[in-house]
Ligand SMILES: [Zn+2]
């Protein structure tokens with residue numbers, strides 16, 4: 001299976017969660033063919049492809065240039081810290097480090113008004129399911145990946161470990177957004193989950209966009225005081241305050257950050 005491309009993995013994981021939502025839905029009244037589903041599937045293919053091909057090439061170029069620059073300045077160790085380590089060790093270190101960096105970037109997406117305009121696209125989801133995981137502006141990929149890969153240069157290690165972490169993170173991202181009634185018990189203090197991530201999409205002042213920045217791991221939110229998870233209820237409305245300014249189709253959503261007036 002390891003020879004599957006990223007896009008093939010993405011489609012496989014998507015089919016898995018589409019089936020899981022039919023078998024064990026958290027919100028049974030939510031129709032599978034919900035509004036904007038086709039729009040989100042277009043995002044899935046566009047962002048999945050963009051991630052795998054365009055972002056891969058861009059990040060590869062940035063990483064190579066940075067690596068050469070650092071090597072010339074004698075700032076790069078001859079061997080990466082993870083070179084020669086087992087696949088499991090490399091993957092675990094990549095996962096923990098990249099997830100923490102993404103937690104930091106996700107904070108910036110909410111706290112820097114210019115970036116929040118882009119991230120609003122993801123927060124315009126009103127009915128949550130696995131397909132919503134890929135509703136985000138492609139600029140997010142550029143921001144995340146550029147900031148992510150440069151520190152990883154020092155680690156070295158095999159590209160296969162990085163690829164495995166990317167697939168695992170996609171699986172967990174789908175899980176976080178999926179309409180599935182699956183709890184993970186005490187593991188919820190370490191790993192993110194659908195019930196916790198739902199509160200990140202809360203449109204009210206209660207929890208909402210100021211809490212739960214975790215991607216795969218919820219650990220960072222519990223460590224840094226940004227966790228918010230009332231266990232006895234779910235958010236009343238998903239979205240962000242005054243989200244009726246968001247267009248409903250992908251082309252206009254792509255243009256939205258550049259055309260809309262910045263607001264919280
Ligand atoms: Zn989300």
Ligand SMILES: [Zn+2]
Pocket residue numbers: 106110119122123200209
């Ligand atoms: Zn967010």
